[in-house]
Amino acid sequence: MTNTQQTAVPRQRPTMRDVAALSGVSLKTVSRVVNLEPGVSDDLTDRVRQAAEQLDYHPNLTASSLRRSDGKTQTIGLILEDVSNPFEAALHRRIEEVARERGVVVIAGSVDEDEVRERDLATALVARRVDGLIVMPTGHDQSYLAKEQRSGTPMVFVDRPPTFLDADAVLTANATGARIAIEHLLAHGHRRIGFLGDLPSISTAIERLTGYHDALDRAGISVDSALIRQALTASDQAEVAVAELLAAPDAPTAIFASQNLLTIGVVRALHHMGRQHEIALVGFDDLPLVDLLNPGVTLVLQDVAGLGTAAAEILFRRIDGDTGPSERMILPTTLVPKGSGEILGPYATSSTGTAS
Numbered sequence: 425m426t427n428t429q430q431t432a433v434p435r436q437r438p439t440m441r442d443v444a445a446l447s448g449v450s451l452k453t454v455s456r457v458v459n460l461e462p463g464v465s466d467d468l469t470d471r472v473r474q475a476a477e478q479l480d481y482h483p484n485l486t487a488s489s490l491r492r493s494d495g496k497t498q499t500i501g502l503i504l505e506d507v508s509n510p511f512e513a514a515l516h517r518r519i520e521e522v523a524r525e526r527g528v529v530v531i532a533g534s535v536d537e538d539e540v541r542e543r544d545l546a547t548a549l550v551a552r553r554v555d556g557l558i559v560m561p562t563g564h565d566q567s568y569l570a571k572e573q574r575s576g577t578p579m580v581f582v583d584r585p586p587t588f589l590d591a592d593a594v595l596t597a598n599a600t601g602a603r604i605a606i607e608h609l610l611a612h613g614h615r616r617i618g619f620l621g622d623l624p625s626i627s628t629a630i631e632r633l634t635g636y637h638d639a640l641d642r643a644g645i646s647v648d649s650a651l652i653r654q655a656l657t658a659s660d661q662a663e664v665a666v667a668e669l670l671a672a673p674d675a676p677t678a679i680f681a682s683q684n685l686l687t688i689g690v691v692r693a694l695h696h697m698g699r700q701h702e703i704a705l706v707g708f709d710d711l712p713l714v715d716l717l718n719p720g721v722t723l724v725l726q727d728v729a730g731l732g733t734a735a736a737e738i739l740f741r742r743i744d745g746d747t748g749p750s751e752r753m754i755l756p757t758t759l760v761p762k763g764s765g766e767i768l769g770p771y772a773t774s775s776t777g778t779a780s
């Protein structure tokens with residue numbers, strides 16, 4: 425075997441002992457420099473830093489946290505339903521931005537609406553001594569975290585509230601947002617409005633269906649269960665649901681998609697059928713490249729940046745020692761007309777204007 429064919433032997437990571445030997449100082453001095461402790465002369469500090477740079481030494485943050493008087497690891501855990509979902513990706517990014525300002529690393533994971541996975545991930549993060557947790561809960565009982573909460577692990581719930589646990593939560597006014605969406609379609613002459621919803625066990629899905637019912641009730645319109653499709657979790661399921669709804673004898677003239685992946689499915693279905701300019705649509709949550717569609721998709725937008733910022737700031741306040749009563753913050757939504765929600769229905773009047 426030639427030298428080029430030989431397997432390279434992994435190089436051992438340099439240690440503080442290596443830095444001490446190269447810089448000619450004691451191990452204790454290296455430790456004090458690495459942990460930013462006072463009382464080390466500038467000359468010794470420079471020697472340690474130069475040696476560390478020469479050796480490409482990086483401190484073991486987990487080990488150093490065990491020696492810190494406050495026990496902090498400078499990490500927080502983030503539990504999301506699906507980190508690839510555009511809404512949750514944006515939420516993750518904003519939390520990360522706030523954490524970065526404090527020199528804190530965010531460790532995130534997905535639970536895919538699996539209660540067991542939620543518990544396992546929370547347990548794993550706590551075992552890694554994260555300084556706090558931000559959780560988008562999947563299960564219907566977060567009391568399993570009560571012991572960790574009593575032990576001093578701060579936690580904030582985002583997008584969905586915890587159950588059987590008194591903790592901080594930052595939420596969206598989902599029912600109000602859905603009601604505004606339906607009222608918008610009603611104002612443009614629609615009376616038969618289809619509803620596409622996520623799993624009926626999810627609190628946000630329940631709230632958005634409540635808003636749908638509320639808007640119709642206020643308008644004196646009876647809810648037709650034939651126009652409601654639930655337990656949809658993917659865009660292809662929404663496509664099938666739209667095809668079924670529009671094939672019915674008394675089909676809807678408008679659709680409210682109460683989750684972003686479902687909105688994508690509705691857009692695909694309407695474009696495949698060539699009916700995107702006939703059937704009105706309002707979606708919940710932002711979509712990528714929405715401005716490139718024709719017509720543009722009218723959306724009810726959550727304040728994702730606000731959710732992430734508030735959740736992170738509350739968590740860091742708790743980490744810093746705030747022991748006040750738990751807080752529940754509810755942020756408003758915004759309806760953004762883009763064209764699809766302004767397509768006129770059969771009951772449109774001149775006051776609604778013209779379709780986009």
